[in-house]
Amino acid sequence: MRPFEYVSAPDVATAVRAISDAPGAKLLGGGTNLVDLMRQDVERPTTVVDISGVPLTGVDELPDGGLRIGALVRNSRLAAHPVVRARFPVLAQALLSGASGQLRNMATVGGNLLQRTRCLYFVDASAACNKREPGSGCDAVGGFHRGGAVLGASEHCIATHPSDMAVALAALDAVVEVESVRGTRRVPLVELHRLPGDTPHRETELEPDELITAVEVPASTAAATSRYRKVRDRASFAFALVSVAAAIDVQDGAVAAVRIALGGVAAKPWRAYEAERVLTGARATEAVFREAAEAELAGAVGLPGNEFKIELARRTIVATLRQLRVEGGAA
């Protein structure tokens, strides 16, 4: 790890001023990703602004039944929150499927959203990576890319976003609240992360001096019947090959409302709008689920090492919806 300046920020104002004053600064929340990457020489911040003491740790119910989650709420605490468990089971399940107990105890909501890809060539400073060193090339395309994207990727980058929580939040229409010296703004979660195009090093719509302060999850009738299904190479402590966050409201055998997002397949939590379009108003049958899954994956492109994820994603979408239909009592 290279030497860096360390600033401890007691509040939001100090934190945003510190990252505004120091280009190349990085925010330290739980440190579960940043510290690893600093050790691997992938992240080389000049200044580390420690925000772990900033009081953004509330989980508050909103008047309309939604939820406001402070950016520094630890993943394990959010997963255990009774309102999350009761009204947004997909979020609790997504959180608990991520990392390990120790990591979830440290990791924060804001940090989880801004964690970096686990692409093997991104985390190895000796490899070519357009995300780490723009213009250097992408060793993953011709190398190991089991974790790589099949949706929205480019020849410049096939990295995936590794978060589970963000996939659930994408399905729940969450909105991210962002603070900087210029003031406050709100960004829909599905618009927070960018697809790589020819600028894979620009991963989010945030400016370098912006701080995520909260995530708001609106009330939703479908969310009560929701589920996160994560498919991975071992039973725990592995990133998703494919994951599906889904919420569905079936009335009289027809889909009244549905939200689906996919993880492990793109540089961002992939909201499955095409699948939702096919499903909405249609009969909640296996055939329709399959049709929806086909529609969503129609534009997917695989490489030799990750092509299986296209079929896996289809199957996982169908399996998750099928299970929700059973759980929702609409079978």
Next chain:
Amino acid sequence: MTQAPERVSPPVEPPVVDSGPVVGRPVDRVDGTAKTSGQARYSAEFPYPDITHAALVHADVARGRITTIDSADAEAVDGVLAVITHRNAPKMAEAPKVSLLDLSTMAAGTRVNYLNTDEVHWNGQPVAVVVAETLDAAHAAARLVRVQYEALPAVTDFAAAQGDTKPAKGGMMGAGEAKKGDAEAALATAPVSVDATYTTPPQNHNAIEPHATTAFWDGDELTVHDATQSIDWVRKHLAIRFKVPAAGIRVVATYVGGGFGGKGSVWAGTLLAVLAARVTKRPVRMALTREAVFRTVGGRAPTVQRVALGAGHDGLLTALVHTGVSAVGRTGGNAEPVGSQSQHLYAARSVLIQHRTTELDMLPNTFMRAPGEAVGSFALESAVDELAVELAIDPVELRTRNEPERSPTDGKRFSRQNLARVYADGAERFGWAARDPKPRSMRDGRRLLGWGVATAFHMPIQLPADVSVRLSADGTVLVRSSFHEIGVGAATAQAQITADALGVPLDAVTVEHGDSDQPPAPMAGGSGQTASLAAAVLQACDRIKREALALAGKAPGSPLHGLRPADLRATGGGLFRADVPAGAEHAGETYADILARAGRDHLEARTGSDNRFRSAVGQARFMAGFLNDRRKWVRAAIGAHFCEVAVDEDTGEVRVTRWVGVFDVGRVVNAKTAASQLRGGVVMGIGAALGEETLLDPRTGRIMNPGLGEYHLPVHADVPRIDVSYLDEPDPTAPLGILGIGEVSIVGVAAAVANAVHHATGVRVRDLPVTLDRLL
């Protein structure tokens, strides 16, 4: 079923030993409290007042020459004491030529003379060492060392190198080739046959303790705390490389956090810590990062194997072909003897076993738990399952039908022959009779269930071991030997053996180990440490008892007067007449009484010799005896694995849901630690079956997943309850009947899983690991 084997008579006189009450019991580890309370010190934990820290700089080309090294920025980091490169490093002697007369010549993990050359032989080879006052400074500075290379053409693609192979030289642990009859011809005419190719990927040991060394020079005298399975090899190897007398080198490895073979050889970290200590004249600690372990310590070689089996409709094998190609490094490594178990396991009328290697510009491979058998059994036991399907014979039945009376390739007798028994026991414990052999016939909701079996087979080695045993007048016993406590409970086992041999309570015995100041012990490898030491401990205890008897026999008033060793048993802290009930009046006396009367404060016996010449003669004599013994007997630990897998019909995810392993490992010394070790082998095998794969980029030869995040060992949630049992019958040809249990239980595990996956899904996976994409 074959007939019961003829009775095997022991080739040696049984030692004078009373099979007492401690051996076999589930005794708690003698060092359990020290370990769980953090008192037990590992090699990176020995405090020195002026300790320094070292970090490695790794090459990032597969083959080439260093053209420039710029270490100015690294040297400028606060606290950096030295940046050692090939330009300024002291000369080390080359690694010695391998000689069978001195096994320590095999110690070098590679032939590379680190920092004494500008040549790079693999992607990850250390090219510089940074020494600093703090660990952080060392690692920060290591990132700042800039190295330029002239890259040279390199062969780093194992799959592409299959066209360039040559016959294996010797092979690891001495397993060679075998030929009996014309197996290819028999195969061609066999009524039923299978013939398939199986592959296994490179794997790494991933012991919980990364390799670490603390080294300190005092003039030409050297103290090294090293995470090693091979104290004696480290000592002798360092003496050669640094051109100092071995007598001046002390190697300490009191506790080692797992080895699995990865700490059997001497690797760069150990050598370079010692080198750095020489340069800085300070104690140096080199605690390798997990990544550095992957880049500098060899793992298990990838293999491509062919197994072909021919049989009659009765299932009796007429042909068995098992050939394999494994990768070795250009600077070292050995063939994976994948056909090792195939020489002995099944009664085939014709057999062909061949090992070939292909040389890659990569870090040489090394021993990893059951070299050969662990991956060879995947191919063999998968093929047997495929044959069972072809024949429509139950796979348990097919194996027991082919249990040989004598080793099919060389006609040797088996010291034990219980394959049919362990399968029968396992089938009952598992409920195998309820299996519907049809694939996809069993399910649990949306999960397809499958049941699979496979055979475990491993031949433990035995090596000469020296111990000293000291019996004090107060009845306590001190056992000393520089053996290795790598987490298996070795000290506990030797305390139990000693307690029974001398007839003293377990808590009267103290065992000191892991220090070259103690009598030399062999490496902890080949599943041989416990039995090797037991032979020496029994011999030393026997001498003590004879000496005690001689002392007592001189005293006219002693109840032992005039008795011979055969008349006695060691019990109750002394020697007592075997023909008289325990506790009877005048039946014998305690060691304390014997020693007090004789005016002695202790008796001591040491096996082996301090004298170098006599020691060499002793070792040669031992090896001759051992090899002679091997010529007569196949002495193997065996087992039967039964497992259930559940495969998600939608996603192909495989989870192991049930395991039964029944083993024949001879006598079990400690029921608790033995079960743990057998269970651990199954866990490691599940890892190989479902997740483990070192991702070596074929374009660069670089390991791309050098960490536990992306190298997928099983986590707790991947491991079901594992039902382990064993026959617990002493092997008549082994010391105390102990066969050794370190490796056998990993053998066959991957095949059992793959066979169960086939039963569940109808898909035959012949390439490890069995990942879900192969089942979609």
